[in-house]
Amino acid sequence: MVTFFLLIIYLAFISLGLPDSLLGVAWPAMQPEIGAAFESAGLLSMVVTGGTIVSSLVSGSLIERFGTGIVTFVSCLLTASALLGFSFAPSLFWLILLAIPLGLGAGAVDSGLNNYVANHYKAHHMSWLHCFWGVGATLGPIIMSYSMGTNDAWRDGYYTVSMLQFVLVFILLLTLPLWRIVAGKHQPQGMEELHTRNESTSGDEAAARKQGNPLQIKGVKFTLMAFLFYCGAEMTVGLWGASFLVGTRDLPLETAAVWVSMYYGGITVGRFITGFVTLKFNNLTLIRAGQMTAIAGAILLLLPLHPYLxxxxxxxxxxxxxxxxxxxxxxxxxxFGRAHSSRIMGYQMAVAYTGTTILPPLFGIVAAQISIGLFPVVILLFAVMMLLSSEKVNRILYKNGKSAV
Structure with missing residues (x-):
């Protein structure tokens, strides 16, 4: 039952990734048909992200009240309905209205499933979960490209993805009773360690529990900073990496595009491999190793070496x-304890989406005013700030006896 249920969670994360990359592929055909301005795609993206941030912030309270299963089911129903609406939308006004439930549904699913897996499955499943998001994000453009290639119908692409989402909604409806059953029975290896690490709760944490405010727990705010700079680094590389390679390394656009694609491939493949590595090394070691590796990569970009380096x-x-x-x-x-994990998970996802939304465009403004050559400096800065924030959390937890050095 546990294995079968895990497959359903993986499917849910594939469906979460499916819509994320549709708009960029479909917009060249959508924009003239609905008579919208070219830059309106940015407005739609901001509305979706805004909805995602809002639902991430309230997801903890919703999950505590209704359970992860119900929240996931309703959220997927929202996204499926919104995508179906996209396939019939006659104007930009309707697309903006439909972008609201699309964002609200995505944020709640993301936060809810991350929290469920963090509490009930071992670390390698979390890495594979996010690897499956990459599978969905890859399949979305393939489906849209096929639809537009056969009859130039972007609406068919959205309709197809919405039908796939409705299939998942039906599966989630049938399996609603399993969420609590699996949560009650499935206690993987490592839960004993989690329990031990949470036995020494500090006075600040105890006060935070009484107040119901997890932001008062020591280390939470620095963790949120780590998520902010992580997403800032990841999305800034994806958005501006090709411009940097073309503008400062004099590489052809086609070559730059291929290597940015390989950058995303590195993230997806790396997460698949990480799932196996977690069987030998703990999360703390992998986080540090990843941060140092990212810093090394940023230094390679910064140094005046051969373009292929x-x-x-x-x-x-x-x-x-x-x-x-x-x-x-x-x-x-x-x-930070399981009692507040659902709310903190929602805060983390909200800050992550905020970093994704704000930091890459902010760098774009700076690059336009100064130079795209600042790209590796900014990526290195984001990576170092992420490392410092994360290490600050480790030191706080070490003083409280809840983490190794």
Missing amino acids: SLIGLVVIGLGLAPIFPCLLHETPAR
Whole structure:
């Protein structure tokens, strides 16, 4: 039952990744048909992200009240309905309205499933969970490209993805009773360690529990900073990496595009490999190793070396970033206690989406005013700030007897 249920969770994360990359592929065909301005795609993206941030912030309270199963089911129903609406939307106004439930559904699913896996499955499942998000994000453009290639119908692409989402909604409806059953029966190896690490709760944590405010727990705010700079680094590389390679390394656009794709491939493959590595090394070790690897990749970009070493630097950054996000998420209940893990997980996802939304465009403004050559400096800065924030959390937890050095 546990294995079967885990497959359902993986499917849910594939479905979470499916819509994320549709808009960028479909927009060249959507924009003239609905008569929208070219930059309106950015507005739609911001509305989706805004909804995701809001639902991430409230997901902890919703999960505590209704349970992960119900929240996941309703959220997937929201995203499936919104995507179906996209396939019939006659104008930008309707697309903006539909972007609201699309974002709300995505944020709640993301936070809820991350928290469920962190509490009930071992670390390698968290890495593979985010690897499956990459599978969905890869399949989305393939489905849309096929639809547009056969009859130039972007609406068919959205319709197909919505039908896939509705299939998942039906599966989730049938398996609703399993969520509590599996949660009650499945206590993987490592839960004993989690329990031991949470026995020594500090006075601040006890006060935070009484107040119901997990932000008062020591280390939480620095953890949120680590998520902010992680997502800032990941998305800034993805958005501006090709521009840097073309503008400062004089590489052809086609070559730059291929290597940015390989950067994302490094993240996806790295997370798949991380799932096996977690069987030998703990999350703390993998987070540190990933951060140092990402810093090394940023240094390769920064140094005035052969252009192809810059390409290798991109892949090294991707491999370094791979274990950080899932391992940080999986550490949440162990670091801060299971009582508040659902709310803290929601805060982490909200800050992560905030970093994704704000930091890459902010760098774009700086690059336009100064130079795209600042790209490796900014990536190195983000990676170092992420490392310092994470290590600050480790020192706080070590003083409280809840973490190794």
